[in-house]
Each structure stands twice: as C-alpha cells, then as structure tokens.
Amino acid sequence: MTHPKMINPDYVPEPEKMNVKKGLEGAVIDQTSVSKVTPETNSLIYRGYPVDQLAQKCSFEQVAYLLWNNELPTQEELKQFENKERGYRTVSSEVAELIRLMPKTAHPMDVIRTAVSALGCQDPRIWDKNSNPDKALQLLAKIPTCVAIDIRRRKGQAPISPRTDLSIAENFFWMCFEALPQPEIVKAFDASLTLYAEHSFNASTFAARVITSTESDIYSATVGGIGALKGPLHGGANEAVMHMMLEISDPAQAEAWMKNALAQKKKVMGFGHRVYKYGDSRVPTMKKYLQIMSQIKNETRWITMYEALETVMVETKGIYPNLDFPAGPAYYLMGFEIEFFTPIFVMARTTGWSAHIIEQTSNNRIIRPLSEYTGTAERSL
C-alpha cells in the first residue's frame, strides 16, 4: 500500500527543510557525560574535573581511569588498574613483525592504524561488547609499544621490551630511547597525554562513534578514529606546526612570515578551532610545559617564535593557538621525530575514543544524517 505522504508532491520531509549544517557546525548530535567544552569560559572538563587541574595534579593513568569509570581511582583501585595495564603492554611477535614489514616510507599514522587493525584480528572476543572496557585497557597498553617499535625500526634499532615497573609515560621513553629523561620531562609528556586524552565530539571521536553506532567493534572504531586524527586539520596539526617552525627557523623572521602567510590567506597550522573562538582551554597548561622544556633544554628558539607568531595572528585575525601549537615544539624538544607527534596523540586519545565507544554502545542508535541532493533532477532512461 502506498503511504499517503508519498503521493503528495508538496510534501517535504521535515529535516530537509532545515539549513545544511556544513561541517555539522553547531549541530548537537547526542548527549555525553564524558567531557564538556565551554568556549564562553574557555574551559574543558573531563567527568566534571577541569583538564588543567587533571594535567598538573594527576597521572595520565588516573585520567584514563576517570574517563572510563566516571570517578578518580582510590590508591588501591589505581594500583590494580596500573598492574593490569602494565601486564598488557607486550604485543605478539606477529604484530611486531607486521610493523617491521611496513615500508619505512609509510607515515607512522598508517603503521599504527595497521597495527591496531591487526590487534583486532588477533582478539577472539572482537564481537563481545561486554569486554570493551578490557579491550580499551589493552589498546591503551599496547599502542605505545607499537609506536615505539616503529620509532626504533626506522632508525635500524631493535625493539625494547616494555617494563612493568614504569608509568605509561616513563615506559614510552624507555621503549624509545632505552633511557629515562629527568622527571620534569616525563611530567611534561604525561601532562600532554592528559591534555590530548579527550575533547567531546571532535572529528576522530565522532568517527569512532559513527562506526560504533553500526554495532561494529572497538578496534574498527579506533582504526576509524586514527584515520580521522591523521589529517592536518585535526591531530596532524602538531606535526605541521613543527614543520612550519623549522621552515621559519629564525624567530626574528616569524612576524614577517606570519604576515606574508595571512596576506596569502594561508591556513596556519596550530591556530583556530571549531568550538573555541577565544583561546583553547588546554593551551596555557601545555605552553607552561613547553616553557619548562625550553629551560631544561636551554633552547628558547621555539618558545620565542611561538610568542611572535601568536602575537601577529591574534592582533591581525583574532585567532588563537590550539593545543597542537605548544605540543609540537614540546615533543620536538623531548627528542621525538616529528612524524611521531600524531601517533603520540593516538596513545592519549585512545582513552577518550574508548570512553565514547563504550558510551555509544550503552545507548545506541545508528548515526545516519541526511544530505541535500544537488545532482541532476530525476530523469528516465
């Protein structure tokens, strides 16, 4: 039987009367209890706690626990959580071998995307949604190991096994450099992981939620998140910032460089944000750690350039730096290769992605928006 609305030529389904929201700007897609961005007060809270306080006062492990459990852990809960995470750090010889087989010309984001996909292939519980919290912990534990294997094999170095007596941040330095830097550097890195951990319905988290909404698995959703994060308009910006700074090279040239870029209407990486319009809530904290890194390494070039670029951009366009702007040079000063800045972002954001994947699963409806058709009007063959 034909539905009456189908034969009414004037009928337009209600959503199609709405304006197209290019880039979903301003669209509220669902509810979340994981985090909240308030651009008016320039704040970001994870489960109620301001991110700057978490970054300075808590470990990344505590923050991961908070994102997944809604509360900070007690001492005992933290110990158990850390022990479990540390026990999951080793990856199978097949995954390690797969990473080693990837061409060295491949971007490390493509390698970690492939490695996470392989972790999914190896998990016999891939379809079991009840074990998602445990899989999230395994991803948190194993992704840094995969990234470190990739870092070292590109330099012709053998992998270094993860240690169970170190925090996630310390262990990552260990697996990369077979040495631990001074505690201030570890703290700066650990804080960066907290700042990068979660950011509501950003592009990669939304991608992960879309994939989850089809009742697909956590690995597929994480792979999708990695794919979205790779782009320079999203996570890839931290790498682009450092390339830009190296290109400018001399802080004395920064002002002229920025004026020229703006005159040419170039998008300058590390500036601007869809939600924040008066500054990114995470930037003051990360900038503080960049300043600490500059002092420790006795290298003020990047922070001086930072100030010069920021001044011109804010004065000329009223656009503020985002987290990638201080994170890029901070990671550079920590000794990481530029192409690994976004995989480090993956190590952090896997916590936020999993929190959203679990939340989406708990109250799911397939995400399926509409589009306005602009193609050729209906015609007959």
Ligand code: COA
């Ligand atoms: N450099 C120069 N101009 C910028 C800019 C930047 N980084 N970011 C935004 N603008 C300008 C746009 O050109 C546009 O100007 P116009 O109105 O004169 O055309 C205006 O600001 C609005 O920008 P728009 O591109 O519409 O913002 P968006 O919400 O669609 O995009 C970003 C947000 C983050 C993708 C965008 O700011 C950007 O590309 N930034 C650089 C990449 C980056 O750092 N990404 C990391 C984000 S955490």
